Amino acid sequence: MFGSIRKEKLDVLIKSLEKAALVSEVVNVSEVVENLIEDIVYKMILGRSKYDQFDLKRVVQDVLALVGAFNLADYVPWLGVFDLQGLTRACKETGKAIDEVLEVILTEHEQTTNVDKNRHEDFVDILLTFMHQTIDLENEENHFIDRTNIKAILLDLTVAAIDTSATVIEWALSELLRHPRVMKILQDEIQNEVGNERMIEEKDLENLSYLEMVVHETLRLYPVAPLLLPRECRESVTIDGYFIKEKTRVIVNAWAIGRDSNVWSENAEEFYPERFIGKKMNYQGQEFESLPFGSGRRRCPGIQSGLVTVKLVIAQLVHCFDWELPYNISPSNLNMEEKFGLTIPRAQHLHVIPTYRLACDDRVE
Numbered sequence: 001m002f003g004s005i006r007k008e009k010l011d012v013l014i015k016s017l018e019k020a021a022l023v024s025e026v027v028n029v030s031e032v033v034e035n036l037i038e039d040i041v042y043k044m045i046l047g048r049s050k051y052d053q054f055d056l057k058r059v060v061q062d063v064l065a066l067v068g069a070f071n072l073a074d075y076v077p078w079l080g081v082f083d084l085q086g087l088t089r090a091c092k093e094t095g096k097a098i099d100e101v102l103e104v105i106l107t108e109h110e111q112t113t114n115v116d117k118n119r120h121e122d123f124v125d126i127l128l129t130f131m132h133q134t135i136d137l138e139n140e141e142n143h144f145i146d147r148t149n150i151k152a153i154l155l156d157l158t159v160a161a162i163d164t165s166a167t168v169i170e171w172a173l174s175e176l177l178r179h180p181r182v183m184k185i186l187q188d189e190i191q192n193e194v195g196n197e198r199m200i201e202e203k204d205l206e207n208l209s210y211l212e213m214v215v216h217e218t219l220r221l222y223p224v225a226p227l228l229l230p231r232e233c234r235e236s237v238t239i240d241g242y243f244i245k246e247k248t249r250v251i252v253n254a255w256a257i258g259r260d261s262n263v264w265s266e267n268a269e270e271f272y273p274e275r276f277i278g279k280k281m282n283y284q285g286q287e288f289e290s291l292p293f294g295s296g297r298r299r300c301p302g303i304q305s306g307l308v309t310v311k312l313v314i315a316q317l318v319h320c321f322d323w324e325l326p327y328n329i330s331p332s333n334l335n336m337e338e339k340f341g342l343t344i345p346r347a348q349h350l351h352v353i354p355t356y357r358l359a360c361d362d363r364v365e
Helices: 003-022 027-047 056-067 077-082 087-115 123-129 147-179 179-194 202-207 207-219 303-320
Strands: 238-239 242-244 321-324 351-356
Touching: 003 027, 003 087, 003 202, 003 303, 003 351, 027 056, 027 123, 027 303, 056 087, 087 123, 123 147, 123 321, 147 179, 147 207, 147 303, 147 321, 179 202, 179 207, 179 303, 202 303, 207 238, 207 303, 303 321
Parallel strands: none
Antiparallel strands: 238 242, 321 351
């Protein structure tokens, strides 16, 4: 459904990287990938990437920073009234700002729909058609999607999609740079499938088994969220000798699960995609050795769309370009420190020098 949007935005990125490659320019891959994902997500969900009335990117970044911030009052509740860290004030200010932004977006869509009823619908348009309609046919009381619900859904989707996809791509490229052997295998697989005279299309992805292993290994080491959404134990239970009382808040450490040497052998910390050869790879949360998207009814709702975007971007970047670390940094010395938050991006942005490697004539002008 959104393939044309992904292609449009990714083509623009490839063109800009080609220009950088012509002069051996150092590229901040972390930044360009984040901008790419933002453009794709905004176009998919909101209908367009840029708004003149406000800085959408800054508002979303403020939300991400607050959601992932450490709040002392969560652990010492009586300190909450003092707002020692200023988080309560910041949340109110950011909440007001995001509400104003979403109100402008909804109003614009309503006005545009009234003027042109034949235009292409985006996700906001679809949600607006459900406004004030019952969502539970068996019980019509208090089961409506209203304007506030739509704003909450849009905020959840936007915030969740941007940071997560960009972070996975960033780590995958980092590990590929640290492991030239893996990079070479992946590039060879792609070239054998599509040749070196055209770029990758989404239909090619299903035939790239090693790419699938690379993505799965990246998600094992760098899950979308290191800590899954909190759950509450419905009844007292004993698991592996640990007693968990009813109504206990439980937080699952997906980061630790993916690095458990009892499951993944002694090389659990190593980036080794071949460990998935012959293994059934499932992102639905049914294989508890790795839970990159959570499990159950509250697992990530955007798995399919997110995976297509992640795979396509990684494949396109390694297919179209060779990559070299600048400033004489060797692959083994690449800084891999993580920055803790709602997600775990690189502590330092990834900088590389691209070299265009395709033989096609679709070059920059």
